[in-house]
Amino acid sequence: MKCEFNVKKSMTNALLSLIMLAGVLTVKGQPPRGPLVISPQVNPDKTVVFRYLAPRANEVKLSAQFLKEQLPMAKDTSGIWSVTVGPIDPDIYPYSFNVDGVTVMDPANVAFFPNERFKASLVDVPADPPLVHAVKDVPHGTVTYEYYPSSEKTTGSLVIYTPPGYDKDQSKSYPVFYLISGTTDTEETWFKVGRTNFILDNLIAEGKARPMIIVMPYGNVAARIAAQTGAPKPADPMGRESADALKRAKDFENDLVNNIVPYVEKNYRAIQTRESRAIGGFSRGGGQTLRSAFGNMDKFAWICCYASYLSSNEMERDYRSIYENAANTNQQLKLFWIGVGNEDFLYNSTVEFMDFLKAKGVNYKSRITSGGHTWMNTKKYLSETAQLLFK
C-alpha cells in the first residue's frame, strides 16, 4: 500500500467523518441522514427489536398486525425510541410507528407495503423449516412490470409472475390467474406483501401447484386516469355500493376484459380458454373478482374470493343469471372458493353472501380461518387456492 498523504483530502475526510458521527450530514437538497438505526432486528429467539429515531417526539408507539394494541416505545439519550416484542409467531407482518399521533414507515427498513393511503413497513419473522412464502433455494420465476394501453388513452401497469423455466421452453403455454389486490393497494401489493412469486416458486418446486402465469393489475382505474390525464382524483375509495363505486367497479371490469386479458394473451404464452383462466382477489379486489367473473362467465372458470362478497341487493339486481340457473353455474365453475377470517370486519357480510349462494344452490368451497382482514391471511388463502387451480 502506498502511503502518500494528501493533507487537504484527509482533512476533508476527517471533517466529513465528524459531521457524520454527529449525525447531521445533509447533502444539499437531500434529506438529512441521522445516525444508523437498525430496525427491525429479528433475533434468533423470534423476539424483535423495533427502533425509531425521533429526538423531539413526545410519544412513539409501535403499531403492528401481531399486536392487539399499540405498544409504547422508550427513548434513549441519542433520541432513538425502541421496544422489544415477542417471541412472535413466524409470518410477515405490516407495522408502522405512531409518532405523536402520526403513522410513519420504518425508515431503516427497505421492505414496505405499497398502498395509496397508509404507509407501513414489513417485518419477516422466519420459521424453521421455512414458511411457504420464504425465499428458498428452489428454481425462481420472475416478476415483470408490463405497460399496456388502457382506458382513456392512459398507460396501465401490470405486475406479472411467470413460473420457473417460462423462458426456456418457448413451445409451452400456461394457464393464467388474474389476481387483484385490495382497496388502496396497488398492483405491487400482491408481489411485495403477498409474496405471490415466492409462494408459487415453492409450491411449484414441491409439485403442489401447476406452473401458471399470475397477472396482478391495479384495481383503481380512476386514480390512474386522474394521475395521467389531470382528471379529478376519485373520492375516498372506502365507500361500497355507491353509484360512484359501482361505476368504478365496472371501469375495472372493462379494463380487465377489454385491455388486460387481450394484452396478456398477445404478449405471453397463455392458454386461451376459459378453463385456463382464473380470477381472484382480496377485499375490494374480491368484489372486483366476483363482478368480473359473474359478468364474464365465458371468460373465467375459476373464482377465488378472499375476504369479500357481493350483497344480496347487488346479486339480485345484477347477477340473477348466476343463481337462477345454479346447475348451469355449478357446471361452468371449476372452482368457486371463498375464504375469510373469523375476526375479519367483513366476516358477517361474507357469511351472508355464502348463505345467499347456498340458499340458491350455487356451489362454493368455504374456508373460515382465524384472524382478521390481513395479508397474513391473504397469503394463506393464496397458498391454499394456488394448489387447487387448473387441476
Next chain:
Amino acid sequence: MKCEFNVKKSMTNALLSLIMLAGVLTVKGQPPRGPLVISPQVNPDKTVVFRYLAPRANEVKLSAQFLKEQLPMAKDTSGIWSVTVGPIDPDIYPYSFNVDGVTVMDPANVAFFPNERFKASLVDVPADPPLVHAVKDVPHGTVTYEYYPSSEKTTGSLVIYTPPGYDKDQSKSYPVFYLISGTTDTEETWFKVGRTNFILDNLIAEGKARPMIIVMPYGNVAARIAAQTGAPKPADPMGRESADALKRAKDFENDLVNNIVPYVEKNYRAIQTRESRAIGGFSRGGGQTLRSAFGNMDKFAWICCYASYLSSNEMERDYRSIYENAANTNQQLKLFWIGVGNEDFLYNSTVEFMDFLKAKGVNYKSRITSGGHTWMNTKKYLSETAQLLFK
C-alpha cells in the same frame, strides 16, 4: 332496482359511514385511516400543493430537492398541514415532510424513493412537450425482477429492463448495460426514481438509443447476506475507502462478474462480447462501476460514471495497469464518460479524478452540469449516455 330494505345492514352501513366521516376508522390490527388527503396536487400552472395530516404536530415543514431550504407548512382546523409551492421547473423531485424534526414520506402518494435509510416520496411536474422520462404513447419495454444464486448461498435480486419487442423476435440478441445505483439505494432505485425504462422507451422510439438490456443490481451485497443468513448487518455504508468499504466493493465486483453477468447471459439473449457490455453507476455505484470495469477490462468496454470517482491513492494502489499503458486503455474503452454537477458534494473529488486521468493520458468524456448530487441529474446523465452506448 330492487328496494328491499335490510334494517340491520343499513344501520351497520350508516354507523360505518359515520365512523369513516369522523376519520377514525380502525380496522382491527390495521393502521388507522384518516380523512382523505390529496397530496401532492400538481396544478396546470406547475404550482404544487403538498398536504400532510398531523393534528398533534407542532411544526411541519416541506423538504424537497427543488427547494434551497425547508418550507414551513400551515395547519388547518382538520389537522392537515399544507403549503403551495411554485411554479416548479418540470422534473421528478424527491421530497419528504419534516414533522417535529422527523423525516417522513407523503402517505397520500404512492410514488416513493426506494432506499435503505431515508424515506422520500416523488413529485412529477410534467412538461409540455413531455420530458424524456415521461410515460409516452410509444412501444414500452418491460421491467423484470429476477432472482439469481448469489454469494454465500443467498438469493440476489436484479431489476432488468428489456426493450420493446424483446419477446417478439426470439432470434435477436442485445447488448447489456449494467447500471448500479447509489449508496443506500436499492436495486429498485434506477427503476422507480431513475425511470430507466421510460427514458429508454422514449429514446429508442425516437431512434436515439440502440435497443439494449439494462441490468440493475443491488449494490449492497453485505446487507443482503445479513438479511438472508442472519449475519451481522454492515456498518454505516457512508464511509469510503475504509478497509470494510473496500472489501464490500470487492464483494460487489465478485458478485457481478461471477454471478450476475453469467446469470444474465444464460437467461437473456445478450451479446456476449466485451464490446456489448457497458457498466455505469451513480455515486457509490459509480465507484463500483470504476472498480468493476478497471478490474475486468476483458469484460466491459463502455464506462459511465455519474457523480463518482476513485481517489489517486486507490488508482495508484490498485489500477496501475489502467494508466501505465494509457494508449492501450484508450484503445480498449469505447466510451469512458464522467458526469457531475457543479454543486455536487463530490464535484471536487470528481474533478481531481479527471485531472488524474488527464495527467496520465487516459481519455474520457466529461460533462459538467449545474445542480447537485441528485436523481434529477442522474436521469439527465442516463439520457445522455444511453444515446452513446453500443454505437
